[in-house]
Amino acid sequence: MQDHYEARFAAVGGQGILLAGDILAEAAINYEGLYALDSPTYTAQVRGGPTKVDVIIDKNRILFTRTTAIDFMLCLAQRSWDRFGYDLKSDCIVLIDPFLVHTVDRNYRVYELPLIELTKKEMKKMVYTSAVALGAMVGLTEIFKPESVVKALLKKAPKGTEEANEKAFKLGYNSGRELLK
Amino acid sequence: MSNSQHLGRQIEFMPGNEVVAEAALAAGCRFFAGYPITPSSEIAHHISKRLPEVGGKFIQMEDEIAAMGAIIGASLCGLKVMTATSGPGFSLKQENIGFACMVEAPCVIVNVMRGGPSTGLPTQLGQSDIQQTRWGTHGDRPVIALAPAYLDEVYTETVRAFNLAERFRMPVFVLIDEVIGHLSERLEIPDPSELEIIDRVGPNVPPEEYIPYDSSQSDVPPMAAYFSGYRFHMTGLNHDRTGFPTTTQSICHSENVRSMRKVEDHIAEIEKFENYLTDDAEIGIITFGSSARAAIVAIDDARQRGVKVGMLRPLTLWPFPEQAAFELSKHCKTIIVPEANLGQLIYEVQRVTKGNSEVVGVNKVGGVPIYPGEVFDKIVECSGKK
Amino acid sequence: MPVSLKLENLLRMEHLPHMWCPGCGIGIIVKAMLRAIDAMGWDPRDVAVISGIGCTSRAPGYLNMNTLHTTHGRALTFATGFKLARPDKQVIVISGDGDATAIGGNHLIHSCRRNIDITEIIVNNNIYGMTGGQYSPTTPLGAKAATAPWGMVEPSFDIAKLCIGAGATYVARGHVGSGVQLERLIRGGLKHKGFAIIEALSNCHTQFGRRNKLSDPIELINHIAAKTINVKEAAKISPEEMRGKFAVGILFQEEGREEYCEAYNRLIQRAQATLH
Numbered sequence: 023m024q025d026h027y028e029a030r031f032a033a034v035g036g037q038g039i040l041l042a043g044d045i046l047a048e049a050a051i052n053y054e055g056l057y058a059l060d061s062p063t064y065t066a067q068v069r070g071g072p073t074k075v076d077v078i079i080d081k082n083r084i085l086f087t088r089t090t091a092i093d094f095m096l097c098l099a100q101r102s103w104d105r106f107g108y109d110l111k112s113d114c115i116v117l118i119d120p121f122l123v124h125t126v127d128r129n130y131r132v133y134e135l136p137l138i139e140l141t142k143k144e145m146k147k148m149v150y151t152s153a154v155a156l157g158a159m160v161g162l163t164e165i166f167k168p169e170s171v172v173k174a175l176l177k178k179a180p181k182g183t184e185e186a187n188e189k190a191f192k193l194g195y196n197s198g199r200e201l202l203k
Numbered sequence: 204m205s206n207s208q209h210l211g212r213q214i215e216f217m218p219g220n221e222v223v224a225e226a227a228l229a230a231g232c233r234f235f236a237g238y239p240i241t242p243s244s245e246i247a248h249h250i251s252k253r254l255p256e257v258g259g260k261f262i263q264m265e266d267e268i269a270a271m272g273a274i275i276g277a278s279l280c281g282l283k284v285m286t287a288t289s290g291p292g293f294s295l296k297q298e299n300i301g302f303a304c305m306v307e308a309p310c311v312i313v314n315v316m317r318g319g320p321s322t323g324l325p326t327q328l329g330q331s332d333i334q335q336t337r338w339g340t341h342g343d344r345p346v347i348a349l350a351p352a353y354l355d356e357v358y359t360e361t362v363r364a365f366n367l368a369e370r371f372r373m374p375v376f377v378l379i380d381e382v383i384g385h386l387s388e389r390l391e392i393p394d395p396s397e398l399e400i401i402d403r404v405g406p407n408v409p410p411e412e413y414i415p416y417d418s419s420q421s422d423v424p425p426m427a428a429y430f431s432g433y434r435f436h437m438t439g440l441n442h443d444r445t446g447f448p449t450t451t452q453s454i455c456h457s458e459n460v461r462s463m464r465k466v467e468d469h470i471a472e473i474e475k476f477e478n479y480l481t482d483d484a485e486i487g488i489i490t491f492g493s494s495a496r497a498a499i500v501a502i503d504d505a506r507q508r509g510v511k512v513g514m515l516r517p518l519t520l521w522p523f524p525e526q527a528a529f530e531l532s533k534h535c536k537t538i539i540v541p542e543a544n545l546g547q548l549i550y551e552v553q554r555v556t557k558g559n560s561e562v563v564g565v566n567k568v569g570g571v572p573i574y575p576g577e578v579f580d581k582i583v584e585c586s587g588k589k
Numbered sequence: 590m591p592v593s594l595k596l597e598n599l600l601r602m603e604h605l606p607h608m609w610c611p612g613c614g615i616g617i618i619v620k621a622m623l624r625a626i627d628a629m630g631w632d633p634r635d636v637a638v639i640s641g642i643g644c645t646s647r648a649p650g651y652l653n654m655n656t657l658h659t660t661h662g663r664a665l666t667f668a669t670g671f672k673l674a675r676p677d678k679q680v681i682v683i684s685g686d687g688d689a690t691a692i693g694g695n696h697l698i699h700s701c702r703r704n705i706d707i708t709e710i711i712v713n714n715n716i717y718g719m720t721g722g723q724y725s726p727t728t729p730l731g732a733k734a735a736t737a738p739w740g741m742v743e744p745s746f747d748i749a750k751l752c753i754g755a756g757a758t759y760v761a762r763g764h765v766g767s768g769v770q771l772e773r774l775i776r777g778g779l780k781h782k783g784f785a786i787i788e789a790l791s792n793c794h795t796q797f798g799r800r801n802k803l804s805d806p807i808e809l810i811n812h813i814a815a816k817t818i819n820v821k822e823a824a825k826i827s828p829e830e831m832r833g834k835f836a837v838g839i840l841f842q843e844e845g846r847e848e849y850c851e852a853y854n855r856l857i858q859r860a861q862a863t864l865h
């Protein structure tokens with residue numbers, strides 16, 4: 023990973039995307055020896071409204087609390103793009119679900135993966151969306167070793183869901199790798 | 204929190220508001236009373252779960268006035284206590300904060316600042332309660348207010364808030380803001396054995412000889428707990444050393460002055476600040492909390508451009524580090540004060556720098572923090588290096 | 590307030606004489622309270638008396654116990670902190686009608702709801718005594734007050750009914766015409782485990798009486814006594830006949846509902862059990 027990395031996970035409330043940010047940050051801190059900070063959008067209406075979590079990862083102590091030059095953005099809703107599609111670096115990697123996001127600025131490095139469909143089909147339960155998304159992000163960006171993120175994911179996963187979560191992550195990860203081909 | 208037992212120094216990743224709660228427990232807090240209000244509520248969420256685990260008590264009162272009353276009551280019975288609030292709730296607490304000052308009850312009040320006035324911006328940051336913290340309740344009284352900027356500091360300063368409250372028998376404020384309260388970051392939690400924990404000093408005389416405000420040994424009178432066998436009276440009225448009301452001018456005056464001395468005479472013990480590249484600075488920055496985290500980035504950028512700029516960052520807003528600010532002003536032609544309000548700390552900076560420097564603000568309200576670029580632009584403007 | 594030698598132990602004699610007007614009912618009520626405390630056989634070191642602001646609220650200063658004189662209307666909030674910190678000790682609150690039901694009304698109903706083991710004595714003199722006779726939530730319709738020079742236009746609270754409705758588990762009413770009955774009612778409240786309210790109808794001849802042709806304390810006390818009717822008698826007469834009258838005695842009592850601190854202690858046990 024470069025010295026400083028910024029990622030944004032944007033969706034609508036209820037998709038469990040805030041958790042993905044936490045897991046990435048925990049992976050950075052606990053398994054990569056880095057510093058990490060995340061700040062979720064904080065609104066009264068969490069369900070249904072556009073939400074995001076910004077994660078900052080750095081080799082050194084993180085100073086400023088907000089993102090200013092985003093390296094990676096995941097977007098799972100058009101409304102979320104419209105609201106949060108700013109502060110991106112010119113070569114930002116943008117991963118979208120093409121069924122849910124139609125209009126994005128194609129000057130960024132845009133990749134498309136039907137994450138929701140994939141999760142529905144392979145995992146049957148939507149609670150695994152964040153694990154699939156996280157896998158795809160790691161596959162696509164190779165920000166960390168996948169093992170680091172899996173460890174963090176399993177630490178956070180509710181008891182009894184570890185296996186499914188790991189499966190979801192791998193599913194996302196492999197799909198992310200595919201996109202690079 | 205992943206592990207409630209702290210073994211050794213621990214790396215953690217949790218939101219600022221939870222850090223406050225955990226630090227309070229480590230400091231010995233065993234009673235919390237609050238009333239829900241964004242963006243401070245997570246402190247109550249977390250501590251309502253954790254306090255009973257350590258045998259402590261949490262109560263959600265009917266409003267913030269009640270919460271403030273309840274913590275003072277529990278404090279007077281010997282417990283370490285805390286409340287947490289934001290914006291409108293802080294306003295409501297003011298009368299009883301004055302009461303705590305008057306009876307000299309140790310307590311910690313956390314204000315997770317949000318935009319105002321009134322209901323303002325419940326879910327977004329503000330740093331607009333700086334002067335209210337200083338002057339909010341009526342009457343003259345000493346004030347200690349801590350303003351940590353990083354979550355490690357949120358932990359250590361919250362612990363220190365309890366220590367100062369117990370040490371000086373007074374309310375101590377912890378001022379953070381929505382950004383700090385809600386962000387999670389890597390922090391190191393000290394081993395409990397590393398933490399200095401201060402408890403209030405109790406009387407060393409038998410009950411018959413106890414005088415509740417006996418300041419013959421120290422400006423901080425030894426404090427007995429209610430129900431400990433010592434029978435005494437406390438009142439929000441001006442009182443003499445016995446605790447009973449008096450209107451004798453000389454006594455009211457000297458007692459009021461004594462309470463101010465608790466802070467004035469212990470500045471070195473209370474005051475805390477950080478100097479960043481100030482030695483050769485020609486432009487100074489004085490800021491705190493989340494705004495300081497923007498300023499430090501701006502300073503690094505400006506230094507790369509050859510601008511000699513440095514920062515004084517108070518961790519105690521009250522008492523304000525007067526001497527340090529004055530020293531800085533001696534070699535800075537300009538001092539910039541970034542704050543997420545329309546100009547509050549700047550008054551104090553102007554006052555203590557005694558005209559040595561031109562003092563200018565970078566001010567922003569509306570719920571979005573000040574960005575490094577905004578401070579950077581001001582530095583460049585002040586340096587004349589466009 | 591002449592006191593027996595026995596009650597002297599409970600008083601800070603050096604702080605007497607008190608500041609109340611001669612003939613003020615507060616003295617009678619405080620004396621009844623002291624006799625009740627004495628009858629309980631409690632060690633005064635285990636008893637706290639907490640008040641807000643007002644004439645009534647000056648009482649704790651004269652009592653040789655754990656005493657706290659807080660802010661206007663907020664005594665119950667401090668008392669809640671006391672009781673939660675030391676559930677093993679006795680916590681008593683004494684308030685005026687304005688203190689308890691106007692500025693402190695919110696705390697009153699919520700303390701009732703919690704059923705926390707605090708006994709509150711509300712000295713209802715139908716007026717703001719200390720601040721100069723402004724109307725309170727219990728000033729009778731038509732009565733004059735400093736801020737009701739044309740007569741009170743707002744209806745009154747029935748404090749006892751309010752507390753019963755809010756969940757207090759012991760509600761009694763007495764009056765300054767009968768210190769003996771008051772003592773018995775207060776003792777009942779002290780014995781009761783849970784939130785107990787004793788409303789004591791009292792005379793403020795200085796501020797209420799003077800404005801309402803009842804400036805003589807004895808006359809006003811008699812006037813108050815004449816409006817009371819024993820709760821058992823009250824049950825026998827029609828609502829029309831009850832109009833303008835106040836039932837006195839124990840108006841409501843419910844034993845067995847869990848007290849707040851006990852419920853909280855059970856919660857602590859549950860929380861700690863999950864750790865082991």
Ligand SMILES: Cc1ncc(C[n+]2csc(CCOP(=O)(O)OP(=O)(O)O)c2C)c(N)n1
Pocket residue numbers: 642643644645646661684685686687688689712714716717718719720725793
């Ligand atoms: C916040 C606040 N508002 C107003 C006052 C002024 N004040 C003092 S006592 C009082 C009313 C007292 O009446 P009551 O509670 O009925 O008690 P009494 O004096 O009749 O015993 C008022 C309004 C105050 N001390 N604090």
Ligand code: SF4
Pocket residue numbers: 608609610612613614615644645714718719792793794795796
């Ligand atoms: S003003 Fe009224 S309530 Fe106050 S002491 Fe005098 S008679 Fe009693």
